[in-house]
Amino acid sequence: MVVEHDEDTMRAADHILDLGPGAGVHGGEIVAQGTWKEIGKNNASATARLLGSPIRHPSRGQRRPVRKSDPWLKIRGARIRTIRNLDLDLPLHRLNAFSGVSGSGKSTLLHEILLPAASGRKPRERLWKSVAGAETIDRVVEVDQSPIGKTPRSTVATYLGLMDELRTLYAALPEARQAGFTASHFSHNAGPGRCPACDGAGTVRIQMNFLPPADVRCEECGGHRWKQEILSVRYREKSIHDALHLSAEQAAEFFSAQPRLATPCRLLAETGLGYLQLGQTSPTLSGGEAQRLKLVTELAAAQISADQARARGRARRPAHHLFLLEEPTVGLHLADVRRLIDLLHRLVDAGHTVVVIEHHLDVLAEADHLLDLGPESGEAGGRIVTQGTPEHVAACPASRTAPFLRSHLTRSAKP
Numbered sequence: 001m002v003v004e005h006d007e008d009t010m011r012a013a014d015h016i017l018d019l020g021p022g023a024g025v026h027g028g029e030i031v032a033q034g035t036w037k038e039i040g041k042n043n044a045s046a047t048a049r050l051l052g053s054p055i056r057h058p059s060r061g062q063r064r065p066v067r068k069s070d071p072w073l074k075i076r077g078a079r080i081r082t083i084r085n086l087d088l089d090l091p092l093h094r095l096n097a098f099s100g101v102s103g104s105g106k107s108t109l110l111h112e113i114l115l116p117a118a119s120g121r122k123p124r125e126r127l128w129k130s131v132a133g134a135e136t137i138d139r140v141v142e143v144d145q146s147p148i149g150k151t152p153r154s155t156v157a158t159y160l161g162l163m164d165e166l167r168t169l170y171a172a173l174p175e176a177r178q179a180g181f182t183a184s185h186f187s188h189n190a191g192p193g194r195c196p197a198c199d200g201a202g203t204v205r206i207q208m209n210f211l212p213p214a215d216v217r218c219e220e221c222g223g224h225r226w227k228q229e230i231l232s233v234r235y236r237e238k239s240i241h242d243a244l245h246l247s248a249e250q251a252a253e254f255f256s257a258q259p260r261l262a263t264p265c266r267l268l269a270e271t272g273l274g275y276l277q278l279g280q281t282s283p284t285l286s287g288g289e290a291q292r293l294k295l296v297t298e299l300a301a302a303q304i305s306a307d308q309a310r311a312r313g314r315a316r317r318p319a320h321h322l323f324l325l326e327e328p329t330v331g332l333h334l335a336d337v338r339r340l341i342d343l344l345h346r347l348v349d350a351g352h353t354v355v356v357i358e359h360h361l362d363v364l365a366e367a368d369h370l371l372d373l374g375p376e377s378g379e380a381g382g383r384i385v386t387q388g389t390p391e392h393v394a395a396c397p398a399s400r401t402a403p404f405l406r407s408h409l410t411r412s413a414k415p
């Protein structure tokens with residue numbers, strides 16, 4: 001029994017179980033089962049539909065141009081492990097990808113060279129000779145699939161920064177002002193409004209002999225996190241607890257008059273995470289969900305600050321972050337891969353630079369600039385085999401990636 005998104009694996013299977021039809025509350029059923037051929041005939045299966053209609057690359061009609069005269073990050077004389085005297089040129093404000101066989105040096109180049117060099121860090125040993133072009137990078141952000149919080153105090157809403165907006169909104173309601181409730185009363189992590197029995201966690205941890213501790217629903221507040229008088233304050237007939245039960249999709253609609261709440265929720269919905277509940281606790285998110293939530297948070301921040309600058313009639317240089325992602329498609333369904341690609345494009349559109357290590361051909365084929373490492377692994381790797389557009393890399397005889405990329409580009413070009 002193999003859980004897998006890879007097409008070749010599915011083709012080889014004797015029997016496939018396809019679950020869905022959607023994600024989260026929209027899933028949980030067996031949508032189709034049988035051989036690859038039988039699944040393919042089933043219209044209800046998103047898997048079959050997507051595999052039957054590959055992405056045409058580039059998905060947006062054209063790639064961003066990569067020109068000598070545009071800003072580049074240039075690292076000279078990088079050396080560590082199998083990487084010896086390598087010059088790395090990265091076009092900024094573009095979608096960059098690193099490809100290459102396992103052990104070719106992709107992670108080493110990203111973590112040991114690019115990350116510290118772009119952060120303006122002085123290396124302890126001489127890991128590189130010089131760096132140019134890093135001055136315009138405000139922040140280097142690694143976005144991985146690690147959990148975004150380990151306690152039930154961390155939720156989708158706290159991570160997105162929505163809790164502060166919600167607290168302000170509720171504290172400004174007439175009922176709250178009359179009762180003397182301030183924003184701090186509407187916090188579930190601190191302050192006088194939270195349930196005293198569970199300190200606002202909604203659950204209490206029970207220690208049991210010989211067994212791992214268990215989190216059970218708080219009896220005092222019934223898992224509602226707040227004192228009763230706080231919950232009686234309502235915005236459009238919903239308490240703050242009810243609001244946290246809305247999905248992002250519903251919240252975008254419900255709070256449409258509050259852009260700082262609605263914008264992040266709308267972005268979540270647009271990137272396929274509309275089904276997440278605002279109050280869903282962080283430890284329950286899958287790795288892929290956590291990673292996309294991190295990216296949406298960055299995108300929302302960029303959008304909100306751009307909106308504010310526009311409202312004030314001020315043209316401000318947008319923040320420039322360098323996003324580093326390592327194999328972000330691991331564990332993602334094809335539908336999610338497409339959303340991830342769209343999210344990466346939108347970060348670049350917002351003025352950022354993205355560098356992604358990938359094996360997934362749909363991501364490699366979407367890059368503005370692709371850098372192929374190798375040619376082999378270990379001591380036989382650590383060099384740049386070729387770089388340029390995906391088409392350029394696909395035509396390189398020395399690249400191990402090229403034959404796969406070539407047939408992928410040809411397949412996706414068919415109408």
Ligand SMILES: Nc1ncnc2c1ncn2[C@@H]1O[C@H](COP(=O)(O)OP(=O)(O)O)[C@@H](O)[C@H]1O
Binds near residue numbers: 107
């Ligand atoms: N911490 C380490 N110490 C020594 N060698 C390492 C270390 N990490 C990776 N390597 C070696 O460096 C080479 C490149 O590895 P890596 O950068 O992880 O490749 P990739 O990410 O392309 O799979 C491989 O030969 C690997 O065995």
Ligand SMILES: [Mg+2]
Binds near residue numbers: 103106107108
């Ligand atoms: Mg690696």
Ligand SMILES: [Zn+2]
Binds near residue numbers: 198200201220224225
């Ligand atoms: Zn409680």
